[in-house]
Amino acid sequence: MSDAKVLLPLVAVVGPTASGKSALGVWLAERLGGEVVACDSTQLYRGFDIGTGKPSTSDRRGIPHHLIDVLGPKDEATAGGYRQLALSLLEDFRQRKRLPIFTVGTGLYLRALVEGLAEVPQRSEELRARLRAAAEEHSPGYLHCLLKRLDPEAAQKIAPADEQKLLRAIEVCVLARKPISEVHRAGRVPLEGWRVLKIGLIPPREKLNERIHARTDAMLERGWLQEVQSLLASGLSEEAKPFDFIGYRELRAVLQEKISLAAAREAIQQATRRYAKRQITWFRKESGMRWFPGFGDDPGVQAGAIEWLQAEGLG
RNA sequence: GGCGCGGUCGCCAAGUGGUAAGGCAAAGGUCUGCAAAACCUUUAUCGGCGGUUCGAUUCCGCCUCGCGCCU
Numbered sequence: 001m002s003d004a005k006v007l008l009p010l011v012a013v014v015g016p017t018a019s020g021k022s023a024l025g026v027w028l029a030e031r032l033g034g035e036v037v038a039c040d041s042t043q044l045y046r047g048f049d050i051g052t053g054k055p056s057t058s059d060r061r062g063i064p065h066h067l068i069d070v071l072g073p074k075d076e077a078t079a080g081g082y083r084q085l086a087l088s089l090l091e092d093f094r095q096r097k098r099l100p101i102f103t104v105g106t107g108l109y110l111r112a113l114v115e116g117l118a119e120v121p122q123r124s125e126e127l128r129a130r131l132r133a134a135a136e137e138h139s140p141g142y143l144h145c146l147l148k149r150l151d152p153e154a155a156q157k158i159a160p161a162d163e164q165k166l167l168r169a170i171e172v173c174v175l176a177r178k179p180i181s182e183v184h185r186a187g188r189v190p191l192e193g194w195r196v197l198k199i200g201l202i203p204p205r206e207k208l209n210e211r212i213h214a215r216t217d218a219m220l221e222r223g224w225l226q227e228v229q230s231l232l233a234s235g236l237s238e239e240a241k242p243f244d245f246i247g248y249r250e251l252r253a254v255l256q257e258k259i260s261l262a263a264a265r266e267a268i269q270q271a272t273r274r275y276a277k278r279q280i281t282w283f284r285k286e287s288g289m290r291w292f293p294g295f296g297d298d299p300g301v302q303a304g305a306i307e308w309l310q311a312e313g314l315g
Numbered sequence: 316g317g318c319g320c321g322g323u324c325g326c327c328a329a330g331u332g333g334u335a336a337g338g339c340a341a342a343g344g345u346c347u348g349c350a351a352a353a354c355c356u357u358u359a360u361c362g363g364c365g366g367u368u369c370g371a372u373u374c375c376g377c378c379u380c381g382c383g384c385c386u
Contacts (some may be wrong), residue, residue: 018350040351041350041351051351054352076348076349077348077349078348078349078350078352079347079348079350080347080348081348081350082348083348100380103376105351106349106350106351107346108346108347108348108350108352111346112348113348114346115347116347117347117348118347120347120348121348122348123348123349134371157345157346158329158346158354159345159353159354159355161353161354161355161382162345162346162353162354162355163353163354164349164350164353165345165346165353165354167349168347168348168349172347172348180347183347184347188347234368241349244349244351244352245351245352246351246383247351248351249351262326270340271351272351274351275351275352277341277343278344278351278352278373279350279351281343281344281345282346282350
């Protein structure tokens with residue numbers, strides 16, 4: 001019966017940008033008969049290749065990679081959407097008896113997949129537009145007050161200035177016709193049938209920053225600016241979601257002659273450093289993580305990782 | 316050697332005789348469908364010494380460093 005699924009192993013290589021997740025993922029896949037599944041909100045987008053750090057053909061070494069290039073520039077990536085894609089992909093892995101190796105940079109997406117999401121309504125752009133318009137007309141604390149009336153408990157947890165989270169909370173309350181806190185309390189449906197083995201990569205911050213800087217330069221040398229240029233030339237709106245990603249927004253500004261390339265380079269490096277910091281903050285809280293204090297391409301880390309996985313019954 | 320200006324957190328920078336705005340960076344953190352996002356918190360005793368004063372970062376003197384000008 002399909003509802004009595006055998007527990008299969010699922011590997012998740014978790015780490016901040018430039019920590020070598022992809023390298024470790026491929027390395028493990030080669031040795032364990034696995035395939036790589038990206039868990040990254042930006043690699044989902046077709047056409048945005050260099051700056052999102054998609055592994056090149058040679059980096060992939062013949063190992064199949066999934067959940068890369070599955071969205072067009074006008075699509076909206078969401079945690080729930082990712083979960084759907086990943087769930088059906090996992091069914092496929094189950095049938096083919098292959099080991100899924102997730103390389104995760106977007107912690108929220110992994111959590112959405114593994115722990116599930118509450119039964120909440122999807123985004124509604126119309127409702128959001130209305131709320132934003134209303135917020136414009138009223139005083140600054142309007143949205144927070146509104147949420148306070150709908151769900152005092154949720155309002156307490158969200159900062160009055162955090163428009164993004166306030167909008168979502170109000171949206172859920174309105175669409176679900178009940179407080180978001182209540183919806184959340186109703187629980188979520190976690191991933192079933194898979195045993196998740198999490199490998200966490202945390203290189204020393206100084207070293208990580210060095211890699212981030214070097215990688216930014218390498219990406220620029222590989223023609224990142226030209227990539228952005230041809231994306232824009234292809235008729236894509238400058239407002240398309242992927243142009244908000246680190247680097248793409250800076251390079252777009254260069255092409256619009258708002259900043260110099262040198263300034264963009266520094267801004268990209270800095271934004272990436274901060275991004276890595278936020279990722280690390282998120283990952284630190286992740287439960288059941290097996291930590292390795294180095295890079296994924298480090299032989300010592302690789303040996304340690306496979307050793308651990310084998311001890312867990314893999315291979 | 317003389318004259319002038321200036322030395323306030325890693326950087327930029329306001330300011331006052333009663334114990335020092337802000338911005339950026341940094342660090343820490345939050346997070347259930349925009350997450351490469353959004354948001355929150357934290358961070359100086361004002362170049363050194365002495366004087367005036369109830370009290371000086373703010374006034375005075377000396378020293379020191381930087382910048383500019385002059386001989």
